[in-house]
Amino acid sequence: MAPRSTEERSRMDGYMKVFTAVAAYWIFSIGLVFINKYLLSSDELKLDAPLFVTWYQCLVTVFLCLGLSFLSQTFPKAISFPQMSFDQKISREVLPLSIMFVGMISFNNLCLKYVGVSFYYVGRSLTTVFNVVCTYLILGEKTSGQAIACCFLIIAGFFMGVDQEDATGSLSISGVVYGVLASLCVALNAIYTKRVLPSVGDNLWRLTMYNNLNALFLFLPLMLFSGEFGEVIYFPKLFDIVFWTVMTISGVFGFMMGYVTGWQIQATSPLTHNISGTAKAAAQTVIAVAYWSEVKTLLWWISNAVVLFGSAAYTYVQKKAMDKKSSLSNKPLDRRPLMSTKVEEEEV
Template sequence: MTETLMSKSLKIAAVVAAYWFISISMVFLNKYLLSSETLKLDAPLFVTWYQCVVTVILCFLLSIVARYVPDYVNFPEMNIDPKLCRATLPLSIVFVCMITFNNLCLKHVGVAFYNVGRSLTTVFNVVFTYFMLQQTTSIYALGCCGIIIGGFFLGVNQEGSSGELSMIGVVFGVCASASVALNAIYTKKVLPMVDNNIWRLALYNNVNASLLFIPLMIVFGDVTEVYGFPLLTSVHFWFLMTMSGVFGFAIGTITGLQIQVTSPLTHNISGTAKAAAQTVIACTYFGQVKSSLWWLSNLTVLGGSAAYTEVKRREMKKQHNEAPAQKNGSV
C-alpha cells in the first residue's frame, strides 16, 4: 500500500516537473529565436510556421511508430481529409491568431512580464462565453476577473515606470489573451468533428496553419528576411528551431497527462505556480531588478487567476451535487 502510494506520488511529481520544464524551456527558447541579438532574425511568422510544420511531421511519425509498436506507443492513425480541413478552418484561423499573437507578444516584451501581458485570457473567456454562448458568470467569478484586470493595469504601469514597456507588446498580449479564449470555445465546437480526438484536431489545425502562414509570411516580409539570413545553413540554428517545435508539440501531451494524473484544478494551480517560478527565473537570469509594486502586480494576477479557478470548481461541485436532487424531485 505504501509502495503504491509512493509510486503514484513519484509519477505525479515527475509529470508536474516535466510540465514545468517543457513549458518554461519553450518560453525561453522562443524568446531567444524571436528577439535574440545573437540571431537577429526578425521573422516571427516564419518561426511560428516552422513550429506548426514540426507538429505535423511528429503527428505522422508517431502514427507510424504506433502502428508497428502499439504496446509501447499509443497514438491514433493520422490521415488528412480535405473536407475536415475545410470544416476545421474557422478554428484554425483562430489558432493561427493565437500562436502568432503569443509569439509577437513574447518578441516585444520580456519573459518576466510575459505572463502579465497575456493575463486577460480568463476575462475574455467570461466575455465571449456570455456573448457567444449566452452563459452568465457569478458575481464571485466576476470579482476575480476584476482582480486580474487590476493586476494587469498595475503591471503595465510598473513596466512603464521602469522604462521597459513595449505598448505594441501589450497590444499583442491582449490580442493573444482574446485568441486563447476564442480558441477554447471553438475547440469545444469542432472536437466532435474529429471524434473528440485532440491529436487529430492538432493535426488539422497545424496543417491548415502551415498553409495559412505562407501568404502571411510573404506579405509581412518574413520570406525576404529569411532568404537573407546568414545562419540559414547553420545546424545549430535549425536544431533550436526544431526543438522549439518539439516543445510546442510536447506541451500538449504533458498538459493532458498532468490533468490525467492529477485534476483540472491541480493543473491550473500548477500552471499558476509555474508562471510565478518562470517570472522569478527570468528576473534572475536577465539580472532585472523590479519594484515592489511590479511584484505585487504579478501576485495580483496570479492570485486572481487562482481564485477564479477555485470559484469555478466550487460552482461546478455545487451543480454536480444539485443535479441528482433535481432529478429525484422531478420523478
Template sequence: MKFNFGQLSYRKMKTDEKDEDKPEETLLTKYIRVVGVVALYWTFSISLVFVNKYLLKSDTLNLDAPLFVTFYQCVVTVLLCKVCDFASRQGMLKFPSTTFDFKVSREVLPLSIIFVSMISFNNLCLKSVGVAFYTVARSLVTIFSIILTYFILGKKTSVPALLTCSVIICGFLLGVNQEGEVGSLSVIGTIYGVIASALVALNAIYIKKILPLVDGDIWKLTFYNNVNACGIFLPLIFISGDVKEVVYFDGIFSLSFWMMMTLSGFMGFIMGYVVGLEVKVTTPVTHNISGVAKACLQTVIAVMYFGQVKTALWWLSNGLVLIGTGAYSGVKSWEMKVAYDRSERENLEKDFESKKDSIAA
C-alpha cells in the same frame, strides 16, 4: 511498453484492466508520480518560452521573422504527428490515423484561422516584451473567456468569479503602469498580449465546438489544425517579408539554428501530451493552479536570468494576476461541485419518488 497518445481524447476513456486486478498503489508512489509529472510540465513549459524568446528576439541570433518561426513550428508538429502515426501502425504506441481528409480539414478551418492568429500574436507579444512581463501581458485570458462565453454560449458568470477577475484586471493595470515607470513598457507588445489573450479564450471555445468533428480526438484535431495553419502561413510569411529575412539571415546554414528551431517545434508538440498527462494524474483545477505556480517561477527565473531589477509594486502586480487567476479556478471548482451535488440530490429524490409510487401502486 506502449505510450497511449490517444489518452488526450475528450471522450470517456476505458481501461484495459479492471481496477480490482491492479496492485494497490502506495501514497508515496502517487506523490512521486504527481510531483514528477508536474515537474515535467513546468520544465517543458518554461523552457519553451525561453527557447521561443531566443528565436523571436535575441542579440546573438538577430533574426526578425516571427511568422516564419511560427510556421516552422507548425510544420514540425505535422511531421511529428505523421511519425507517431507510423509508429502506431508498427504497434509501438497508440495514435490516431493522420490520413488526410479534405472534408474534415474544411470543417476545422474556422478554428485553424483562430489558431493561427492566436499563436502569431502570442509570439509577437513574446518578441516585443520581456519574459518577466509576458505573464502579465497575457493575463486577461480569464476575462475574455467570461466575456466570450456570455456572448457566444449565453452562459453567465457568478459574482464571486467576477470579483476574482477584478483582481486580475487590477494586477494587469498595475503591471503596465510599473513597466512604464521603469521605462521598459512596450505598448505594441502589450496590445499584442491583449489580442492574444482574447484569441486564446476564443480558441478554447471553438475547440469544444470542433472536437466532435474529429471524433473527440485532440491529436487528430492537432494534426488538421497545424496542416491548415501551414497553408495559411505560407502566403503570410511571403507578404510579411519573413522569407526574405530568413534567406539573407547570416545563420541560415547554421546547424545550431535549425536545431533550436526544430527543438521549439518538438517542445510545442510534446506540451500537448504533457498537459493532458498532468490533468490525468491530478485534476483540471490542480493543473490550472500548477500553471499559476509555473508562471510565478517563470517570472522569477526571467528576472534573475536577465539581471533585471523590479519594484515592489511590479512584483505586487504579478502577485495580483496570479492570485486572481488561482482564485478564479478555485471558485469555478467549487461551483462545479455544488452543481454536481445538486444534480445528484435531485436524481436521488426522483428515484425515491419513483420507488414510493411503485410501492403505493
C-alpha cells in the same frame, strides 16, 4: 528498517507519478517560453521573422503526429497513438478554429518578441477576462458574481503591471497590444475547440494535426505580406545547424506541451492543473528576473501577485461552481481542463 508494505509502495508510486507529471509540465512549459524568446529576440540571431518561426514549429508538430501515427501502426504494442489521415471535409470544419489557432500562436510569439519573459505572463493575463466575455457573447453562458470579481482583480493587476513596466523603462506598447490580442485569441480558441472537437471524434491529437496542417497554409500569405520571406532568405544563419537544431527543439517542446498538459490533468485534477500553471507562471517570472538581472519595483511584484491571485481565485470559484452543478445533476465530474486554462499555454 522494515520493508515497505504494498500500500506504502503504491502510495509512493502515486506521489512519484504526480511529481513526474507536474515536473514535466513545468520543464516543457518554461523551456518553450525561454527557447522562443531566444529565437525571437536574441542578439545572437536577430531574425525578424516571428511568423516563420511559428510556421516551422507547426511543421514539426505535423511531422511528429504523422510519424507517431506510422510508428503506432508498425509497433502497436510499443506505441499508442491515434491513426492520422487527411480528410478535406474535416479540414474545412476545423478551419474556423485554425484561424483562431494561428492568431493565438502568432500573437503569443509576437508578444514574447517585444516584452521580457518576466512580463510575459502579465502581458497575456487577460485570457480569463476574455474567456468570460466571449463565453457570454458566443455561448450565452453567464458567470457568477464571484468569478466576475476575480476578473476585475486580474484587470487591476494587469494595468498596475503595465504602469510599473513603464516606470522601469522597459514597456513595449506593441508587446502589450499583442499580449491582449493573444489573450483574446486564446479565449476564442478554447470556445471553438469545444465546438470542433466532435468533427475529429473528440480526439485532441487529430485536432492538433488538422490545426497545425491548416496553419501551414494560413501562415504563407501572412509571411508574404509581412515581408518575412525576404528576411528568411537573407538571414545569415539560414544554413547554420545550431539554428535549425534550436528551431526543431522548440517545435518538439510545442508538441510535447499537448501531451504533458493532458498528463498533468490525468495525474492530478483540472483544479490542480490550474494551480500548477499559476505557480509555474510565478516561478517563470522569478527565473526570468534573475537570469537577466532585472531590477523591479515593489509595486511591479505586487502587480504580478495580484494577477496570480486573481487567476487562482477564478479557478477555485469556477471549480466550486462545477462541483455544485455536478452534485445537483448526479453526474460524474468532468475531467477535462477548465475553459480558463489556456491551450496555454498552449501555453507558448
